[in-house]
Amino acid sequence: MFKRTLLALASFALAASALHAQAQYPTKPVTVIVPFAAGGPTDTVARQVAAVMSKSLGQQVLIENVGGAGGTIGVGKVISAPNDGYTLLLMHIGISTAPALYRTLKYDATKDLEPIGLITEVPMTLVANNNFPPKDIKELLSYVKSNKDKVSYANAGLGSASHLCGMLFMSAIETDLLTVGYKGTAPAMTDLVGGTVNLMCDQTTNTTSQIKGKSIKAYAVTSTTRVGALPDLPTLNEAGLKGFNVGVWHGLWAPKGTAKPIIDKVNAALQAALKDDGVKAKFADLGTAPEPVNRQTPEALRAHQAAEVAKWGPIIKKAGVYAD
């Protein structure tokens, strides 16, 4: 009897201290894991948002870059982190393409994470080293077909957005190119500018300033409409690849079982960041915009993530691309 009372008291004390921790959250810096290299497009989105979130949360929001295997290593790290709100994940569309690409993936990101909200959907651009011969998209399409053994294509690994875009591009033009994988498109961009690789498809959040600064050349955007920050670039759809459409949606997650009061606090900070004029202006400069408010929610991200797994699975299976 005495033992049972002691046990009941101990579990009451534990529950009370968990509730206290949730009410006080955050009392120390929060880490957001970005599963790609620093300086790339996903990292850029994360740093813009984190700077404003830290003001709302009253604690630093730090970025940790965990690149490799198309983002699956970083996602796995968040899934196995403590669910106390101090480790979060900022990832993109790749979280929904990985299940079809990685046959031995050890987690199910639709179940093993708590969604917090959608952030932005970023168009991509097809870009090349300045010395790459084709001058425009029309020339590019015929050049890659007749020089396929000479053309190299950079990406951030199987399951990255650049991989997905390249896979769809190669399938649309029925031509396989030599693919070179990196831990993110920041290091890939260095090699593209330097001429080690020829071509890449990457988010405007990484390419816009390079295109405007003329350190690379651009052929087309992957969205169905032109991008305000790069108005001269045609869409791939306009260029004849009918129906081509890749938008890199980004979201924020916490490990499974993170308490609702913590998710709500982080979501409020995320929504405040996406309302911030500085973030909106920076996003516009980089060719993107915050998601509409009704999509900045856990429910919207949960539904979108699952719908995207269902959408990309059959396309990837048909392409026959996978890792073991």
Ligand code: ASP
């Ligand atoms: N843009 C990369 C991708 O292809 C990721 C990154 O470096 O942010 O997924």
